[in-house]
Amino acid sequence: MPFGNTHNNFKLNYKVEDEFPDLSKHNNHMAKVLTKEMYGKIRDRQTPSGYTLDDVIQTGVDNPGHPFIMTVGCVAGDEESYEVFKDLLDPIISDRHGGYKPTDKHVTDLNFENLKGGDDLDPAYVLSSRVRTGRSIKGFTLPPHNSRGERRGIEKLSVEALTSLDGEFKGKYYPLKSMTDAEQDQLINDHFLFDKPVSPLLTCAGMARDWPDGRGIMHNDNKTFLVWVNEEDHLRVISMQQGGNMREVFKRFCVGLQKIEEIFKKHGHGFMWNEHLGYILTCPSNLGTGLRGGVHVKLPKLSVHAKFDEILSRLRLQKRGTGGVDTASVGGVFDISNADRLGSSEVAQVQLVVDGVKLMVEMEKKLEKGEAIDSMIPAQK
């Protein structure tokens, strides 16, 4: 919460066992890792802005989770959270990101030229392509913790940066609180408008406070580049278009990000990044690249094949319904995207999507002809 070290010193008057949350019915990363001993060891700490352990874990305490879906169960309130509470967050990061160690280094590569191919995905199957990531602005605390003043500061800087872009990035900013009905309808029709979070995963972490103050959407005139301000992260940056030219989408993504970063740096507020965790975002699941690159692709035959899930797993890809996370597929169309975020670069992750989707479309075509695909099943990437 944005209220300084609220209550924490007062709570230290109570014994550890009296304050320790009951996690017996919980199934999330935080509940797996947090023991009474660990809680006792780090509960008196706070980040320089006053974020405490209880702040970090509140969302995980309030949302026990689902037997099948493993949520993270904690958030960062500022850049320093990842350091001050590393006893808790390092094992969670390791668990969530395939064994990533506290000594590992993360490589950032936003040089779109390094991507091989990606411009020839068959548009008869690949309906649309999209890459998104998040960025946090140094010197401000994160959405679970920031005050109204900070959030407005972030918005002001973001608007300056975003409205100064030109060429294919030239566009307009729409603050949520002063949107006209016409603008709102248009943004909904374009599938751009984000709504006040209703998911308790976000509301219990304090991210919906003061809605819609300081929130808004910028998009370019072509509607292929979109930035969300102050939703779950300071910035969410999205590049997208119809069809299968992932190469073009990724190029626009990289160029746009670099332009934005330059402008922020000029104001003395670069992006939060370090060589261990890559880009710092609110949820530990988005560390590293914070990148989700994906396509909407028609795979009606492949998706009902016995080995579909195994193929995806080997390709380091994940499937979602076309409504996004936690939705079901409609008409055999799936959202296929990279599963990894931390430990590999942006180029590497998008390469996996490009190569993997290309292969799966070939498989689909084979299945259409009644042929077997066993020989095409890849080795583990």
Add this chain to the structure above:
Amino acid sequence: MAGSFTRMIGGRNGAVLLASLGAGTMATGFLMSDNPLAAEVRTKLYPPSSDFPDLRKHNNCMAKALTPAIYGRLRDKITPNNWTLDQCIQTGVDNPGHPFIKTVGCVAGDEESYEVFSELFDPIIKDRHNGYDPTTMTHPTDLDASKITNGVFDDKYVLSSRVRTGRSIRGLSLPPACSRAERREVERVVVMALAGLKGDLAGRYYGLQDLTDKEQQQLIDDHFLFDKPVSPLLTCAFMARDWPDARGIWHNNEKTFLIWVNEEDHTRVISMEKGGNMKRVFERFCRGLKQVEQLIQERGWEFMWNERLGYILTCPSNLGTGLRAGVHVRLPNLSRDTRFSKILDNLRLQKRGTGGVDTAATGDTFDISNNDRLGKSEVELVQMLVDGVNYLIECEKKMEKGQDIKVPSPVTQYRK
């Protein structure tokens, strides 16, 4: 070098400077481990004006009362439990309100909130409680049920009678602010006290965390079970944290005396029964409350209460008596008369649907209860409800016989 560096720059400003110098996260954290400078720097970097909420589209008591000047004076204050103004008003900022329903828009985190932030709470209290001025008036407490007259209604009209209030345990933070340990302490104190009740008040506690399916179903069938709050008025005020830890329901074996633990208040106390014997319901209510108070006092605890505000509860709307006394009553003829609302207004009563606040009435049965909470005693409010309901039933009877009714003159506001 680290020492002089720390003295030079502290707080958020320091973070920016260090960050742009390329100092890694670890170094930044190490150099900034102390907070006293941070607060000062923060105030300079983010003066109250930068944090003042945008309340232009808001319609609640808090939005009406909060000015930039008041915010500026109160923003950096804290109660002894470290509760802040921003925390009090968060629910009102997040819930702009409804053009027709005026919500309060702020909560107390502890007893001291009403003192430390009195510059905001006092005008809100005055607005909500019809001019009651906490700076000049005192609130009377009277739990002597024997004073109630004509308190048994005609069963043909009154289907059930109920009285509820809340009580807070002094020394422990309120539901918006309490830590898990404090909440568990509230549960311990209350459950221990309730275990001492005897006779018609003897009963049992059901902790929400440990309910069996069978117990849960029984509590639902009895209409006793309360659920995790979904109303954003409550969730935005941090009251649903750690659910269902340390929440529970206690009721006596006869199912006429019921206590909720750690829902919107430390305790909500309810006395109820079928039929129209409001006098007996109120008698049990007063007796039960006094006994519980005695039992906690034996262990060195007491209820939050003062002369200015009466019983201290989380929401300013429940200060004073925190009392809602009501009946479910059938008024098929009267409810169709255009004068119905005016009659209720003058009797200082409100109507709700039989599902409680914000539900619609089904058929001709209404929940009728007292409007007021602060400035009149429990006995006065229950007597007003009794007199009012008797009047409504008289009207109904008259209309059944085809006779006309009169709108009563307004009941007086405060004792002189």
